Amino acid sequence: xxxxxxxxxxxxxxxxxxxxxxxxxxxxxxxxxxxxxxxxxxxxxxxxxxxxxxxxxxxxxxxxxxxxxxxxxxxxxxxxxxxx
Amino acid sequence: xxxxxxxxxxxxxxxxxxxxxxxxxxxxxxxxxxxxxxxxxxxxxxxxxxxxxxxxxxxxxxxxxxxxxxxxxxxxxxxxxxxxxxxxxxxxxxxxxxxxxxxxxxxxxxxxxxxxxxxxxxxxxxxxxxxxxxxxxxxxxxxxxxxxxxxxxxxxxxxxxxxxxxxxxxxxxxxxxxxxxxxxxxxxxxxxxxxxxxxxxxxxxxxxxxxxxxxxxxxxxxxxxxxxxxxxxxxxxxxxxxxxxxxxx
Numbered sequence: 001x002x003x004x005x006x007x008x009x010x011x012x013x014x015x016x017x018x019x020x021x022x023x024x025x026x027x028x029x030x031x032x033x034x035x036x037x038x039x040x041x042x043x044x045x046x047x048x049x050x051x052x053x054x055x056x057x058x059x060x061x062x063x064x065x066x067x068x069x070x071x072x073x074x075x076x077x078x079x080x081x082x083x084x
Numbered sequence: 085x086x087x088x089x090x091x092x093x094x095x096x097x098x099x100x101x102x103x104x105x106x107x108x109x110x111x112x113x114x115x116x117x118x119x120x121x122x123x124x125x126x127x128x129x130x131x132x133x134x135x136x137x138x139x140x141x142x143x144x145x146x147x148x149x150x151x152x153x154x155x156x157x158x159x160x161x162x163x164x165x166x167x168x169x170x171x172x173x174x175x176x177x178x179x180x181x182x183x184x185x186x187x188x189x190x191x192x193x194x195x196x197x198x199x200x201x202x203x204x205x206x207x208x209x210x211x212x213x214x215x216x217x218x219x220x221x222x223x224x225x226x227x228x229x230x231x232x233x234x235x236x237x238x239x240x241x242x243x244x245x246x247x248x249x250x251x252x253x254x255x256x257x258x259x260x261x262x263x264x265x266x267x268x269x270x271x272x273x274x275x276x277x278x279x280x281x282x283x284x285x286x287x288x289x290x291x292x293x294x295x296x297x298x299x300x301x302x303x304x305x306x307x308x309x310x311x312x313x314x315x316x317x318x319x320x321x322x323x324x325x326x327x328x329x330x331x332x333x
Contacts, residue, residue, distance in 0.1 A: 001300050003297070024296070026289050026292065026293050027285070027289055028289070030286055031289065031290065036310070037309060038309050042151070042152070042155075043301045043307045043309055045293070045294075047290065049141070049290075050283070050286070060141070062141065062144060063145070064144070064148065064293065064294045064297055065148040065152065066297055066298040066300075067152075067155040067302060068302075068304055068306065068307045069302070069303075069304060070301075071302045072305060
């Protein structure tokens with residue numbers, strides 16, 4: 001799975017081996033620039049949205065935090081519970 | 085004497101040309117009131133839209149907080165811990181004077197298998213008819229001598245054919261002002277609509293992206309965010325080591 005920025009679009013490429021099997025595109029022309037940050041087990045996608053007030057230079061950050069492997073942890077713990 | 089009085093009454097009755105100052109003033113006041121109401125309504129719509137948008141962004145920040153709270157070990161999820169996480173959420177960037185409260189409740193008494201943390205933050209932040217006179221009534225007054233002449237003169241004097249240049253200029257100026265005002269209001273409305281639509285699109289895009297991104301990262305075994313901003317920023321949530329059927333139901 002690759003998230004990649006191309007001009008004013010954020011592409012989500014789902015690949016199987018070398019072949020891209022799924023491709024999604026998100027329009028981020030008004031939400032760029034995009035950055036990815038690593039924050040102690042969390043991956044953060046940072047976008048900058050247009051300010052509310054016209055004439056304001058500061059663009060508020062929009063953060064999307066996601067815990068890496070959260071579902072896997074739950075699965076493993078559930079599996080160990082089942083085993084015991 | 086009677087004829088004189090009658091002719092005077094007729095003259096008065098026919099002296100009506102256009103509208104009085106009082107009528108004009110009332111019309112202008114009503115028009116101004118209607119315009120002010122329209123402007124107020126537009127302002128209200130704009131402020132409501134901004135408030136709704138702020139709530140959406142605040143909800144996004146709360147989702148981030150929830151992501152952190154639910155990734156804590158089960159035993160450590162308490163009201164205090166949830167409050168501490170929520171305290172770090174920059175809600176003040178999205179809302180004006182935000183207030184929040186975290187409550188972690190134990191559902192075990194109700195037979196539910198797990199305890200659920202549910203931070204709740206109030207996301208409240210803090211829209212003439214002008215009646216012209218009908219056809220001139222012809223008076224069937226029949227007088228005699230001098231009185232009849234006066235009546236005829238009065239009738240001739242009040243006979244109205246067309247409008248004066250001044251009246252036409254006034255009407256045209258009034259109509260032009262009204263059209264300009266309507267055009268201005270229409271322009272403001274269209275601009276509001278365009279801005280609202282683009283903001284709605286942004287919020288919708290971020291919502292879809294957040295759902296998909298979280299899902300991908302949660303199911304990934306590891307992630308490699310290649311640091312850097314636009315262009316070419318990349319993240320690789322790697323699903324390679326993912327066992328089969330590990331997605332929660």
